[in-house]
Each structure stands twice: as structure tokens, then as C-alpha cells.
Amino acid sequence: MSAQTQSGDFDIYATFQQFLQDEEISPPLAAISALAEAIVRSNAGTMFELVQALNDGAEELKRRSPNPISLNAGCELFIAFVTLFPHESDNFAELKKELEQQGRKYAAEALTFRDKIAELALGFIKDDSVILTHSHSRVVLKALLHAHKTKRISVYVTESRPRGLGLKTYETLTAAGIPCTVVLDSAVAYVMDRVDFVLVGSEAVVESGGLINYVGSNQMAIIAKAANKPFYALAESYKFHRLFPLSQYDLPTHNPNILSFPTPIGRSAGTDDAPSTSTPDIITKQPARLGTSSSSTERAMNQEQIAKNPGVDYTRPDLISLVFSDVGILTPEGVSQYLVGMFAG
């Protein structure tokens, strides 16, 4: 089955990267815009070929992207939209243009989703709230900044190793005048009793009602449950995904290298799960990164060791209190109902 050859002059991944340049646009939206572009450039003659071409484009994006989950959600949403779009088959070129416009319109409208979510979350943030958040999320930042206009809040944010994105959040919040403190990833349990509720963003919200987010979210959810604190997830509707992971290791991002053990030195490297490790590196003293105190006794993981760690994890739906989305405030069960209703038709 030959795919529509458009890779000659049109590189979908490059277009995708281009859209991503804009800070505000998240990967799924960029994917939708890239796919909308692909529609116009494609020379498909029928709906079937067009959907085929879009699927190929989505595959390409998934392949070349390091973290494909949220991207996947956006692609699937757009392809489902294209498939279900009512069309009269007389003028296909016009149909394609129409689809492309719809795609662009959606992407533009989607930028307002974060504001909607921020407004919804406002009702749950009381004066003098102490909020715990994880790593860096644009929608959470928007919600916090929005709340700051009318209420007093203070925020704990985790450092979120290894990428240290929590510090980015710290800078943004402090610049806005919100009292903010960075806590170690391992100090989440320590701080949980001080916190009123937990607010996190998402890479994807899955069909079970669970959450896929930067590694550390699951931990936070479990600790919040143990401490009886509400755990809220903020997610735009284009992040709802039909995936259904049965466990952490059922995620598409999980590969055999993660959490693998190295082959011992001196023995033959037999059939090992970890192709990238030959001998374990002795941990070298590296200058402490990320602007924290540069004590000479501090150590850090090297790249190889970091590569064995996951980037995202899966939080079970029973640990999540509510999911705030532009379609409304949903319980985790409600997410599933929304997804089944949306994709079953």
C-alpha cells in the first residue's frame, strides 16, 4: 500500500518543530497544526488516501519525537475529527482547505483552553492556600498566576530531577510575586502535611482516567492520598488519550533499558537488556548543577545512569481527585466516559 509521497518537499517533522518554537504551543497543538498543513500539501484524491497520509505523518512525528505520548493524543484527535467530518465528495480540494482551516481554528482556540482551566481552578483555590506542584507546566502556571490576581497563595514546587524544570517554575512565580520555595523530590512526603492541595499538569490523561506526567507525579499522588490531600490534574482536552496502561511498564515510553541492571565487570556481556551499558561507570564527582550550593561533597548522576530512568510515569485514577479541563471539571471516571463517547461514534 503506497503512501502518498509528500516527504520530498514537505518535512512534517520540521514543520512541527517550527510550530513548537512558539512557547505557548504544546506538542499536541503543534502536531495538529503540522497535520493541518500536511492536508493542504498532500495530493490525496479521496478521503481514504487523506486519512492514510495523515496516519503516515503522525507515525513520522511519533518516530522522531523523544516523548510521543501527548503528541499522539493530538494526532489521534485530529485524525478522528477528519474522519468524522461531514463531507460531500464533489469538491475534494475545497474539503481539504476546509479541514486545514478547521485545524488552524482549533489550534488557535486551543490557546484559550488554558485560560478556561485557570478560571475553573480558581474556584478551588482559597485565600492563603498552600499549593504543591510538580516540575513545570504551562497550564498550572497560568492557573497560579490567574489565582494570584485575586487571592493570596504560596507554592511549593519540586526540583524535578534530572531536568530541573521545577526551577523554571520557581523563577516564573517569584517574578510574579508569588512566594515560592523549591523542595527536593525526596522531600515531598515531608512537606505534604503543610500543603492544602496538589496541582499538577499533564502530558496526557488516559482512558482509564489516569494521568501521565513527568516522573514524580505518581509518587506525589500516592503521598497525597496517604495524607488525605486532594490531588488535582489540569489537562486541556486535546491531551485526552485513548491509551490504557495497565501498569507503569505498559506505557509506550517504557523500554527495556529503563531500570535495567548493568552487566557485571569481567563477565561476558551476554543477552542483556541494556545494550548501552558496557561497564558501570564509577560515579565521578561533578560540579553540582542547577545553581544549588556547590559543595565539593555533592555528587550527581551521569548521563548513562540518567538514561536508565523513566521520564514520565502513570498515576492511577483512584489517586486523582479531579481533572480540570476545558470541557469541564471531570472525575477520572468522567474522563473515560468522555473519551468513549467521543471516539465511539
Next chain:
Amino acid sequence: MAPAPTLDVHPVNGPPAGEPSAGQKSQKQMTKAERRELQEKQRAAKAAKAAANAPNGKLGGKAAKELSALAGAPSKKTGRPSDAASKPPPPGLVKAAQAKAGQASLADQSARNQARGLLIFSHFGLPKPVSAAKGDIHPAIARLALQFSTFKITGANARCIATLTAFKTVIQDYVTPQNNTLSRHLMTYLSPQISHLVAARPMSITMGNAIRQLKLDISGSDIDLPEQDAKDVLFRKIDTYIRERIIIADQVIQETAGNKIKDGDIVLTYARSSVVEKVLLEAHASGREFSVIVVDSRPMLEGKRLLAVLSEAGIQCTYLLLPALGSVISEVSVVLVGAHSIHTNGAVYSRAGTALVAMMAKRHSVPVVVCCETYKFSENIQLDSFTKNELAPLGDLFSSFPNNKPREYLTLENQPHLEILNPLYDLTPPSCITAVVTEVGVIPPNAISSIPVALGRL
């Protein structure tokens, strides 16, 4: 459906209408022991009455004589009465009547056994023997009823397909009487047939849903169509139902559930689900490397058939009985089970023992995946295994314990203070289930109520 639980524990061959009211009035005045005595007397009297009446006029003289001989016999071995009754086939008797004689003798014998009575679970009603065909029972239905009551056809899907196929034959042979229309009369014609099936074995949810759909189709059939055309329309509808809701649904489930099986996985399954069997065979055919643990339980030991099918296909299998589950559960990657039906609150009603497997898996953080077509969805809510269940019939079928002793040593029978309780189904609470795979998607158990929404769109 099931008679409301009352104090007197009669088998549901039903006490004559007059009795309960008389018995209940005085029961309030009697003590417990006196009440028990009264029950025993009533039961014995009824059992004698049941044995005395030959169940139907179709019995040849020889068979009837055997029966009355049996009625007097004080001691009975399980296998013998039915053997004796079915051994000499009086010429000209329909096979069904023969088997009915066997069933009747089983009936009077089990009636005697029920003289002790089950003190719990009696509200399900004890399995009744296939009684005399009241009115016109089509031979296809009679055959089916027999197959159901002797457990030759088991499994929700198999029963539903067999029922619908039998109904096609019945509809084909049906002739609309004068001054009547197919859409109105056919249903009244089918009702006694359905009751006959229910009497043989309580209807499964799948059969219920299919028959409801059939009734809808019949009542919606066009009055103006000539009879054979109307029948053809019905046949097409039945075929479509089977194809779309069962066959094709199974194919979608095979693919979806198969994707959850990864190379190197150890899959555990319980008893024998037709859907799970298909999933495993398909996953194996697509080249996935995995091994299967088949967990089985008495008395039905359905897992043996699954084991045979899987081993034949080349899948590495382990077979063990339910009590041994604890030893292997920590090595299992995923548990795949089928379902008899699934309820709005997400509870799964399935072969007895499934709940144990699910709870054990949950305890060890093993994901439990239920494979279930949407036509098994039942809109009521079930909270436990007692309010609705089915008891396996006593008698030859399931008294093969212990296997290595001759029949005379079937010590579980014939004990005055020992009752055998054998529920066929149990309820797995939604908290133990990780995911339900249907043809409309993978659904978490607490969102099962979204199935009607999805179905409404289809």
C-alpha cells in the same frame, strides 16, 4: 423470577398452591422444631406424589414400570436410575421422551435428596429436570433444552448462538395462523419455547439480551411483507446480531487485548472463556512469545479443554487448580478472564472462582483484564453473589469426587446431614478489575455505564 425466600425451604418444584398459606399461618405458632418437622412431612409427601405420577403420557409401559419400581426403592445409587431407565429403548419412542424418563427419575431421586433441603441459597431454586413439554415444543428447542440441562453447551456466547440458531429453525417452521400477523403472533408462539429453555437452565444475560432484541425485531417487522420474506428479514437480523455483536466484537477484542500481551509475559486465565481463548490464539499466531497459566476448578474442570486447545496451538502452558493459585501469582504479568455478564456498577459476573483469581491478582498488583462483548452488558446492579446465582444440579454430572474411587464410594451423596452447594457463578467487585476490553474500547470498571452511551452511537 426466583421465588422470594420464605421460611419453608421447599424445592422449587413448588408446593401446591394451597399449602403455603395454610403452613405459614400455623408456622408462626409452632416452634422451630415443629416447623422443621412439618416441612419434612410436606416434602416427603410431595416427593412421593411426584414419584407416583408418571410425568407424561408419552412414556411407554416399560419405562413407567421402572419408574414406579424406583419410587419404592429405598436406596439409590446416583448413576443407576438414569441408566436403568434409558437402557431398554421401547420402540417408537422419541429420543426426547427417553431422556425425559431419565430426567424424571433423576427428578424423583433429587426430590428425595432435597428432602433435606439446602438451607441457604435455596432462593435460587434448585435445578429442575426438564419436565414434560407443555404444549408444542419444537424439537429443536427440546434438543437445545436437553443440551443446556446436561451442560453439553456451556458458556454465555455458545448458549446465545445456539439459542438464536434454534430460533431460526423454529421461525422457519412457523406458520402464521389465519387472521393474525407474524409480528403479533410469533412472539406468543415463541414464549412457551423460551419458558421451556428457562426451565431447563436459567437463561443467561446474553440469551436475554438477544431474545429481547429478537422480540424488538419481530414486533417491528413489516405487516405487508409476505410470510417468507418477513421470515427472511428476521433471519438476516439474527445473523447480523450474531455477526456484529459476537463474532466481529470478538475480533476487535482479540486485537485490543492481544496488544496488552507483550513478549515474555506470563498470562493467567481461569476456567474457559471463549473470548480469552481466541485472544491467546490470535496473539500467538501474530508471533508474540508468551506462556499461559490455566487455573481450573472442580467440578466442571472446563480449563482442561482450554489447555488442550492452547497446547495444540503450540503455546507453552501450565495447568493448576484454584487452591494452588497463591504459589504462582507473583510470577504472573497479566490476568485475562472472560465474563458471563457485566453490570452497570462495573461488577463482573463470571464463573465461580473468577472473583478469587481477581482478588488475588489485585493483592499482588497484577492487572486484571476482563474481555467482554458489549451485548453482555446488563443494566442492573449486582452487589454480591447471593442475590442472583445458579446452582449446579446434583447428580451424576458433578459427583465425580473422588476421581479415583469407584462409583459406590461417592460418599458425598446419601448423607443425611450433608448438603452439596455448588454455585456456578460469582461476582467480581469492580475494585479488583483493572480494565474491561470491549469492542467499543478499553473501559475502566467504574465507567462501565458509558457502554450504553457508546452503543447508542453505534
